[in-house]
Amino acid sequence: MIQIKQLTKTFKNTKGLSDINATIESGEMVALIGSSGSGKSTLMRHISGLMCCDPNSGGQIEVLSRIMQRDGKLSKNARKVRAEVGVIFQQFNLVDRLSVMTNVLMGALGRVPTWRAVSNLFPPSERRLGMESLARVGMADKAWQRASTLSGGQQQRVAIARALTQKARVLLADEPIASLDPESSRVVMDILAQIHREDKITVIVSLHQVEYAIRYCPRTIALRHGRVVYDGPSTSLTPSFLQEIYGSQTEELFSPAVDNAMRQQPKNSLNRPAPAPAAA
Numbered sequence: 001m002i003q004i005k006q007l008t009k010t011f012k013n014t015k016g017l018s019d020i021n022a023t024i025e026s027g028e029m030v031a032l033i034g035s036s037g038s039g040k041s042t043l044m045r046h047i048s049g050l051m052c053c054d055p056n057s058g059g060q061i062e063v064l065s066r067i068m069q070r071d072g073k074l075s076k077n078a079r080k081v082r083a084e085v086g087v088i089f090q091q092f093n094l095v096d097r098l099s100v101m102t103n104v105l106m107g108a109l110g111r112v113p114t115w116r117a118v119s120n121l122f123p124p125s126e127r128r129l130g131m132e133s134l135a136r137v138g139m140a141d142k143a144w145q146r147a148s149t150l151s152g153g154q155q156q157r158v159a160i161a162r163a164l165t166q167k168a169r170v171l172l173a174d175e176p177i178a179s180l181d182p183e184s185s186r187v188v189m190d191i192l193a194q195i196h197r198e199d200k201i202t203v204i205v206s207l208h209q210v211e212y213a214i215r216y217c218p219r220t221i222a223l224r225h226g227r228v229v230y231d232g233p234s235t236s237l238t239p240s241f242l243q244e245i246y247g248s249q250t251e252e253l254f255s256p257a258v259d260n261a262m263r264q265q266p267k268n269s270l271n272r273p274a275p276a277p278a279a280a
């Protein structure tokens, strides 16, 4: 379970986040949407322990029932908690000059002695897991290529394989498809949905385009100006409802190209949303 309480983050002159409260149960797949600057990345960084909330604000984040941070300080358990949290970013996920396999094996660093890792002497069991993870994302044939030779979508798939090798129980994907074309976006989202379904991994994925939230995530948390303006079933995010909560920013969240790509897909490829908690 992930529990976020009274989370507030102030940058020099800007409120990044204001009093965010949310509980995400184990095994949920939740979309985080909002236009540019609404606070999606800032919230993701807080959940992953890369950023701390305002001191003495009462803010707290629990991940997998252990405190990640409280009142502006990381807890002493943060390292252990982080070991179970896989993070995927929009870009800069992989070390370009290393092979795909070595990048994936970085996921095993928490379990492998440093001397083995720096000498690239990962045990056979970890190599097997790395290869299995690559196979699950359809990238086994690229294992020995340099990461720099991969397309953006392929790089994201390798980043997901790294999280699988990490044995992450929570996956935070911060705008993983923002730089991808609709077809690559669909492949990456399909893989995220598949590992969520098969491994019961909790997935939080931040998205610019609401169509993907509706298609893949039963529940959406919508941010605006650092505040939660909606938390509930993604199916309720109709254009008119979004217009109500986002006004003129709604245009940023709908993309005609994505809409067309979605319509052209066979119906049985839909990951149908299940019921989710009521609106906030």
Ligand SMILES: Nc1ncnc2c1ncn2[C@@H]1O[C@H](COP(=O)(O)OP(=O)(O)OP(=O)(O)O)[C@@H](O)[C@H]1O
Pocket: 011, 012, 014, 015, 016, 034, 035, 036, 037, 038, 039, 040, 041, 042, 043
């Ligand atoms: N390190 C920082 N220093 C100062 N202000 C910041 C910093 N990080 C974020 N902000 C501000 O906090 C607000 C939220 O930013 P954030 O990057 O979380 O938005 P976002 O929803 O992820 O946007 P985008 O979709 O463009 O990535 C913005 O006003 C941003 O300018």
